Amino acid sequence: MKTTASPKAPLPVPSSDHLAERSRRARTEPMSVLPLGDGLYEIESASDHTYLVDLEGGRCTCPDHVFREARCKHIRRVAIEITEGRTPPPGEVAVDCHDCGETIFVDEDESAPFYCETHAIYPGDAVVDRETGDRLTVVDVSELRADAVEIGAVDTTVAEYETNEGYAGDVPVVGAVYPHARVARNGVVPSSLRVYVFPRTRLERAARS
Structure with a gap:
């Protein structure tokens, strides 16, 4: 099939009505938005065409943006999805909470591991040991990995400790104490404040009473 090029003529500048129409179509037309990272988003349109949006650069690979330099419906749709919390903004990615699967x-x-606000833990929080069901109080959430922190008394890492073998070694270490620590008249009883260390994924946030 023989094709010919279209004549080299300037395209009309979109009117305000066209701009309003783009906003309406951005919200109402079926589109899928896939965040790729680095501020890039892949858009699959209702016509099954796939375009790439660079949100921070304000660019899209669709003809409406490439040839008319318009803020097309695809760029607008990404902005809407971010504003309404369905798509991560530039610099962030969507992941599942380790404990409940919430995005x-x-x-x-x-x-990783990632936790939603309901299941994240902080110093002072009560947690439950998944292995024993014991309740503990968090004293520190470290950035150090379980396979890099050694337990001096047994000359092994937290990840390699026998009761932690079922948990990943590339997760943070959490320090916690049993809540039956007591303070005597002559000061803190050292044995009651012994800090135990766990792979983060072994602990779950205790239900609040």
Whole structure:
């Protein structure tokens, strides 16, 4: 089949009505938005065409943007999805909470495991040991990995400790104490405040009473 090029003529500048129409179509037309990282998003349109949006650069590979330099419906759709919390903004990615599977947004360079706000733990929080069911109180959430922190008394890492073998070694270490620690008249009883260390994934946040 023989094809010919279209004549080299300027395209009309979109009117305000066209701009309003783009906004309406951005919201109402079926589109899928896939975040790729680095501020890039892949858009599959209702016509089954796939375009790439660079949100931070304000660019899209669709003809409406390439040839008319318009803020096309695809760029607008990405902005809508981000504003309404369905798509992560530039610099973040969508991941699943380790404990409940809820989709959350985290920094692109953040390491697993990931937790939603309901299941995240902080110093002072009560947690439950998944292996024993014991209740403990968190004193520290370290950035050090379980396969890099040694338990001096047994000359092994937290990850290699026999009761931790079922948990990943590339997760943070959490320090916790049993809540039956007591303070005597002459000061803290050292044995009651012994800090135990666990792979983060072995602990779950205790239900609040």
